[in-house]
Amino acid sequence: MIDVTILSRHDCHLCDVVERMAKHVQAEVPFTLTRMNIDEQADLVARYGDRVPVVLIDQVEALSGKMTEGDFRRAIQKAGRKGLLFRILSLFKLK
Numbered sequence: 001m002i003d004v005t006i007l008s009r010h011d012c013h014l015c016d017v018v019e020r021m022a023k024h025v026q027a028e029v030p031f032t033l034t035r036m037n038i039d040e041q042a043d044l045v046a047r048y049g050d051r052v053p054v055v056l057i058d059q060v061e062a063l064s065g066k067m068t069e070g071d072f073r074r075a076i077q078k079a080g081r082k083g084l085l086f087r088i089l090s091l092f093k094l095k
Contacts, residue, residue, distance in 0.1 A: 002031035
């Protein structure tokens with residue numbers, strides 16, 4: 001299962017938009033979705049500042065700032081293909 005985290009800040013309208021897009025895509029493509037407000041974590045505020053929303057897919061930064069639903073969908077599909085490739089290759093892994 002793909003894991004998606006949206007890093008946001010308090011009163012971030014664009015973050016709300018991205019969350020709605022993610023939920024729309026989630027209705028078609030299964031993935032877990034978490035929204036995290038970084039305001040409570042000084043290390044994340046220092047790292048991302050006002051550069052929100054940031055979308056992490058499987059804990060890797062995939063998108064940030066303004067994005068379209070198409071951008072989001074492509075990022076999810078890419079992550080799904082990588083996961084499938086990893087699973088296929090692991091079947092052939094020598095022990």
